[in-house]
Structures are given as C-alpha cells and as structure tokens.
Amino acid sequence: MQPESAEDFHARVLAATGPDGRLAVNIEEMPGWDIFPFEIDSLRIKPLEPLADDEPPRAGEDPATCWCAQPPKDEPDDHLVWSNESWTLRLSTDMKLPIGLSLGCREHYDLPTLPPDLAGEMGRLVVAVAAAVESLPSVGRCQIAKYGDGGAHLHLFVLGRPARMLQLRGSPLLDWEENLPVVPLEVHRANAEHVAARLLAGVGGAGPTWL
Ligand SMILES: [Zn+2]
Incomplete structure (x- = not known):
C-alpha cells in the first residue's frame, strides 16, 4: 500500500464532520481530561476548512x-x-x-x-x-x-x-x-x-x- 495522499486524508476527516461541517468535540479524549483548560458545555470546533492548494512559504524559506x-x-x-x-x-x-x-x-x-x-x-x-x-x-x-x-x-x-x-x-x-x-x-x-x-x-x- 502506498502512503496516503493529502486529498484522501482530508476527505476522511471531512466525511467525519456533521451537517454544519464541524467535527464533534471528543469528550472521550483530552477535552474530557482534567488537563483540558476549557469547560466543554459550550465548546465547539470550527468548521473544517477546504484543503489548501499548497503549503504556504514560511519566513526565511529562501x-x-x-x-x-x-x-x-x-x-x-x-x-x-x-x-x-x-x-x-x-x-x-x-x-x-x-x-x-x-x-x-x-x-x-x-x-x-x-x-x-x-x-x-x-x-x-x-x-x-x-x-x-x-x-x-x-x-x-x-x-x-x-x-x-x-x-x-x-x-x-x-x-x-x-x-x-x-x-x-x-x-x-x-x-x-x-x-x-x-x-x-x-x-x-x-x-x-x-x-x-x-x-x-x-x-x-x-x-x-x-x-
Ligand atoms: Zn536562517
């Protein structure tokens, strides 16, 4: 099996989002742990953005x-x-x-x-x-x-x-x-x-x- 493409990874994440384009907060993971800094009652994840065309150049790339x-x-x-x-x-x-x-x-x-x-x-x-x-x-x-x-x-x-x-x-x-x-x-x-x-x-x- 070949390494997965960026498109396939993104598509798999997108398929896991709800009707509003957001992933659910996974309270079984860190958001439910005592080390998570925020209370989760009103917490929601931002809508998933489309896959970017490229990685943007960073400062000092040249x-x-x-x-x-x-x-x-x-x-x-x-x-x-x-x-x-x-x-x-x-x-x-x-x-x-x-x-x-x-x-x-x-x-x-x-x-x-x-x-x-x-x-x-x-x-x-x-x-x-x-x-x-x-x-x-x-x-x-x-x-x-x-x-x-x-x-x-x-x-x-x-x-x-x-x-x-x-x-x-x-x-x-x-x-x-x-x-x-x-x-x-x-x-x-x-x-x-x-x-x-x-x-x-x-x-x-x-x-x-x-x-
Ligand atoms: Zn340098």
Missing part, C-alpha cells in the same frame, strides 16, 4: 531572506541565555511560564536538513537543556517542541511546566500559558541564569549576554 543572512544589529542581544559556535539558546521573556527558551543553530538549516555533526550536537544539547530546566525549583517538567510552521530556520521550543500545577501537564500547556499572568523580567532572568550555569558546567559555551 536562506537569503532569513534572519540569519541579515547583518547583525547594533544593539546588544539581551535575550541570549547561552551559546557556542554553532548554537544559541534564547530567552522568551513574553512566556508566562517559569521559563521559555528557543534552541536554534546559527547556520541556516531546518530539522530535515541538519547535517549529522550538528544533529549529534543537538541531541546532546537537548538532553543538557532539559536537565538544566528540570533542575529549576518552579519547574515540574521540561517540554520540548518543534513546530516550524512559521519560520524555516530550525528552532526548538523549550518550555518549563510549572511544578505541582498538575492541570498544566501535557500538550495543553500552551493553551493555559496564554492565560497566565505575566512573569516579571527579573524572575525570567534568574531562572535563565540558573539554566545557563548548569549548561556552562556541563557543555561549556558562553553565558547570558545581559550579565
């Missing part, structure tokens, strides 16, 4: 237009938590979690095009970053995500799930996150400095640029 091909800015980068010659770990100060980081390579690659040497280093860095984030007292678990739907340049999201807030476990974390109060910059930076210290001790590199 390496010449990517941020990595632009000349460096004059002002200092005050979000860099840790870096070495190939990788950067940046702090997302707008994340309403104990910590939100973005791990990316300096050279222009996406995940499917990453050369083997960088792929091996990324694996070791992911382990080291996860260990450093999970050593924060306010973090219960380190979540790591790769979406790549917006930007073509490889970037992994590293998210610290708040400790002992069990409703925030699992993949709905980001649905909760947007509704949490803002985290003060000094809290973000103190947590990031802790992570950086662990990384410097474990894998070398350079620490926060704001220190």
